[in-house]
Amino acid sequence: MPIHFDFPFILTAIVILSGLIALFDKLFLAKKRDVNQAEPWLIENAKSFFPILLIVLLIRSFLVQPYRVPTGSLEPTIAPGDFIAANQFAYGLRLPVLNTKIWSFGEPKIGDIALFRWPVDTGKILIKRVIGIPGDHIVYQNKKLTINDQLLKQEELGLDLDGENSPPAIVHRIKEQLPNGDSHLIFVRLDRNNDQSLDFTVPKGSYFMMGDNRDNSDDSRYWGFVPEENLIGKAFVVWMSWDSQNHTVRWKRIGEKI
Numbered sequence: 001m002p003i004h005f006d007f008p009f010i011l012t013a014i015v016i017l018s019g020l021i022a023l024f025d026k027l028f029l030a031k032k033r034d035v036n037q038a039e040p041w042l043i044e045n046a047k048s049f050f051p052i053l054l055i056v057l058l059i060r061s062f063l064v065q066p067y068r069v070p071t072g073s074l075e076p077t078i079a080p081g082d083f084i085a086a087n088q089f090a091y092g093l094r095l096p097v098l099n100t101k102i103w104s105f106g107e108p109k110i111g112d113i114a115l116f117r118w119p120v121d122t123g124k125i126l127i128k129r130v131i132g133i134p135g136d137h138i139v140y141q142n143k144k145l146t147i148n149d150q151l152l153k154q155e156e157l158g159l160d161l162d163g164e165n166s167p168p169a170i171v172h173r174i175k176e177q178l179p180n181g182d183s184h185l186i187f188v189r190l191d192r193n194n195d196q197s198l199d200f201t202v203p204k205g206s207y208f209m210m211g212d213n214r215d216n217s218d219d220s221r222y223w224g225f226v227p228e229e230n231l232i233g234k235a236f237v238v239w240m241s242w243d244s245q246n247h248t249v250r251w252k253r254i255g256e257k258i
Contacts, residue, residue, distance in 0.1 A: 008061070008096050018053060062093055063087075064087065065115065066083060066239070067084050067127060067235075069083075071164065072216060073128070074128070074129065076173065077113070077212045079243075081250070086233035086235045087236050090106055091233060092105050108133060108231065108234070110136075110147065111129065113234070114129075114207070114209065115127050119225070132208030135202060136201065136208070137149065138200055138202065138208055145176070152179070158172075160187065169216075174187075188215060189214075198221060207228070236258055238253050238254060239254065241254060
């Protein structure tokens with residue numbers, strides 16, 4: 001069974017522990033200490049780091065969560081090595097670790113790029129585009145999407161390269177238009193035979209997610225729907241981007257809105 005570094009749990013535990021140490025010292029130990037006596041190392045550090053860690057926990061849990069994109073499943077929209085920021089309250093406020101929603105602000109919309117816990121293994125966080133919301137009728141056939149009986153328009157923009165493959169794969173760069181009129185770019189390999197055909201209705205309390213790199217994305221087509229309770233937030237900006245192949249910062253991508 002894989003072991004995951006559960007950062008929210010560890011951060012929450014450290015905040016609680018440091019807060020309890022600082023409180024215990026104030027209520028019991030500080031009164032017994034001599035005025036000139038130095039505080040023990042543990043108490044001094046607990047007092048120093050508690051407010052800083054508490055602020056980090058509050059920001060990360062309720063405002064913005066950073067995330068490094070590890071793969072090219074959302075190319076050409078998001079590149080592997082992009083560091084994105086996700087709006088934590090876009091889909092409601094949730095308690096850290098417990099993930100219980102305490103306040104609902106909004107729901108995912110088709111076209112959102114959402115951060116969520118993978119249903120197969122909730123210890124892993126994934127990022128994909130929302131393609132279907134509860135009640136939507138989705139058909140995916142011949143590499144084209146139909147949402148609620150509306151075939152999404154696709155406009156061919158030429159050829160591109162999917163650098164995650166070795167050697168890089170030649171892909172078609174296509175502009176796809178959503179039912180609400182918004183559009184985004186996708187990668188499609190028209191030379192790759194794909195007999196995958198899907199026809200379903202998204203169940204209540206669930207969402208259907210896909211990557212923009214349609215032939216190089218492990219998404220809801222293969223492991224199913226994302227439950228509402230697995231949602232984390234809506235990605236909104238690239239705040240840093242690192243090209244691991246060329247070992248350089250992609251300066252032009254910094255600040256790019258999602």
